[in-house]
Amino acid sequence: MAILRILETPDPVLRQISVPIAAVDDSIRTLIADMFETMYDAPGIGLAAVQVGVPKRLLVMDLAEPEEEGAEPVKEPRVFINPEILTHSEDQLLYNEGCLSVPDQYAEVLRPDRIRARWLDEHGAAHEEDLDGLLAVCLQHEMDHLEGVLFIDHLSKLKRDMVLKKLAKARKERGSRAA
Numbered sequence: 001m002a003i004l005r006i007l008e009t010p011d012p013v014l015r016q017i018s019v020p021i022a023a024v025d026d027s028i029r030t031l032i033a034d035m036f037e038t039m040y041d042a043p044g045i046g047l048a049a050v051q052v053g054v055p056k057r058l059l060v061m062d063l064a065e066p067e068e069e070g071a072e073p074v075k076e077p078r079v080f081i082n083p084e085i086l087t088h089s090e091d092q093l094l095y096n097e098g099c100l101s102v103p104d105q106y107a108e109v110l111r112p113d114r115i116r117a118r119w120l121d122e123h124g125a126a127h128e129e130d131l132d133g134l135l136a137v138c139l140q141h142e143m144d145h146l147e148g149v150l151f152i153d154h155l156s157k158l159k160r161d162m163v164l165k166k167l168a169k170a171r172k173e174r175g176s177r178a179a
């Protein structure tokens with residue numbers, strides 16, 4: 001397994017539309033393993049393949065609560081290949097979102113709080129389920145990546161400019177510390 005480099009905005013690859021995966025084979029399973037290792041290392045709760053420079057319709061997620069201090073981490077890895085949203089609720093949920101491609105920046109985004117989705121798993125088996133709460137929000141956030149959309153695109157221009165300004169400032173501070 002390998003830790004992959006996570007692309008950050010404004011990398012143009014993040015704006016590409018990801019292509020469907022035709023066959024769930026060993027090369028895809030290797031990519032999945034590397035994506036989990038990269039996501040846990042970051043750490044983050046979700047990662048789309050395009051964020052590591054592979055514009056294919058593949059997401060990994062793990063929403064497990066942080067384990068108790070000193071305890072062995074309990075992992076709940078989830079894989080979504082070629083995911084589709086079939087229906088979504090009218091009710092919406094406001095959630096403070098972040099993204100490994102917009103590091104350390106957070107902003108509230110409103111999304112449907114229940115969805116019905118279908119996808120393939122890492123063995124190529126089909127699943128269809130009703131999802132709600134954080135799982136529904138996170139899947140929608142990750143699926144946006146497949147369309148080249150970032151959570152900051154859901155914000156007003158004013159709010160988005162504020163987030164990008166804070167990101168630029170944080171990068172500049174990191175750079176000057178390293179120099």
Ligand code: NI
Pocket residue numbers: 098099100101141142145
């Ligand atoms: Ni993201």
